[in-house]
Amino acid sequence: MSKKRYFIQLAYDGSLYHGWQIQPNAITVQELLDKAMSVFFRQPIETLGCGRTDAGVHATDFYAHFDVEGIAETKVLNAISGINAMLPYQIAAKRIIPVHDEAHARFDATARAYKYYLHFQKDPFKVNRSWLLKDKPDMELMNQAAALLLNYTDFSCFSKSNTQTFTNNCKITKAVFEADEDGLVFTIQADRFLRNMVRAIMGTLVQIGKKEINLDAFKAIIESKNRSKAGQSVPACGLYLVKIDYPYIR
Template sequence: MNKKRYFIQIAYDGSLYHGWQTQPNAITVQELLDKAMSVFFRQPIETLGCGRTDTGVHAKEFYAHFDVENPDESKVLSALGGINALLPYQIAAKRIIPVANDAHARFDATARAYKYYLHFEKDPFKLNRSWLIKDRLDIDLMNKAAELLFNYTDFSCFSKSNTQTFTNNCKITKAIFEQGEDGLVFTIEADRFLRNMVRAIMGTLVRIGKHEINLADFKAIIESKNRSNAGQSVPACGLYLVKVQYEYVK
C-alpha cells in the first residue's frame, strides 16, 4: 500500500464549534475537515492536529497532517478549491504541503504563538471575537508582570488539572500587551503551551491590571505551581492561535 503524508494549513472561526478535536455528540473543526477531505479524495482521511483548541477559540494558522493512499500528487496539491467547497464558511483550507512520511503536526512544531483580544466598549462587530471588559487596566503593570514569565519554565499554576502531559515546562519567548484597533492585544509565544494556559495567564494578568494583586503576588502564584492560586480563565472568544512553526515548513 502506497501512502504519502501531507500537512494542511487551515484557519477557522471557532465560535460555532466545540474546539478542534473530534468528540462524541458535538460538532468540531476536525470532524468537518475529515469529512470534507474524505469526500474529496474518495477514501477515509483522518487528520492529526498541531494541538487542540477549546470551544470558541479561533485559529488564524493551524496545521494538521494526513495520509493519502496511492496519491495523485498533482490532484492533492490542487485540492484546496474542492476541499473549501465542502467546508462551511467558518473553516478555510489555506495550503497543502508534501512532507516526509514521519512528519508529525503536533510533535514537530518548534514554536507556537497566540493573541488575545480585549475591547472596552460594546461593539456588535466584535461579538464572539474579542472579550468585552469594562474595567480600566494598568497596562504598564501588566507588561511588567508578563516579563516575569521569562524567568520561569514550570507553569503548572496555569495548566488545566488532570491533563496527560509528561511535563508542565514551557519556554516563553514573548509576552506583551499592545494597543490594537479599538482595544488591547496580548501576544504570547512559546515552544509549547499547556491546556488552558493562555487563558489562565490572561486571567491572572487582568487581576494585576485591576490592582487586585501585585508583582510579588504574581511571582508567588507561579512558584506555587497550584492552579487554584491563579486567576480565572478568561473567555475563549478573544483567543486566537496565530502561528505554528516547523523547521521544514516555510
C-alpha cells in the same frame, strides 16, 4: 502508488464549534475537515492537528497532517478549492504541503504563538471575536508581569488539572500587551502550551492590571505551581492561535 503524508494549513472561526478535536456529542473543526477530505479524496482521511483548541477559540494559522493513498501529488496539492467547497464558511483550507513520511503536526512544531484580544466598549462586530472588559486595566503593569513569565519554565499554576502531559515545563519567548484600536492585544509565544494555559495567564494578568494583586503576588502564584492560586480563565472568544513554526515549512 504508496501512501503519502501531507500537512494542511487552516484558518477557522471557532465560535460555533466545540474546539478542534473530534468529540462524541459535539461538532468540531476536525470532524468537518475529515468528512470533507474523505469525500474529496474518496477514501477515509483522518487528520492529526498541531494541538487542541478549546470550544470557541479561533485559529488564523493551524496545521494538521494526514495520509492519502493512490493519488498523484499534483492532484492532492490542487485540492484546496474542492475541499473548501465542502467546508462551512467558518473553516478555510489555505494550502497543502508535501512532507516526509514521519512528519508530525503536533510533535514537530518548534514554536507556537497566540493572541488574545480585549476591547472596552460595546461593539456588535466584536461579539465572539474579542472579550469585552468594562474597566480598562493598566497595560504597563500587565507588561511588567508578563515579562516575568520569561524567567520561569514550570507553569503548573496555569494548567488544567488531570491532563495527560508528562511535564508542565514550557519556554515562553514572548509575552507582551499592545494597544489595538479601542482595546488591547496580548501576544504570547512559547515552544509549547498547556491546556487552558493562555486563558489562565490572561485572567491573572488582568488581576494585575486591575491592581487586585501585585507583582510579588504574581511571582508567588507561579512559584506555587497551584492552579487554584491563579486567576480565572478568561472567555474563549478573544483567543486566537496565530502561528506555528516547523523546521521544514516556510
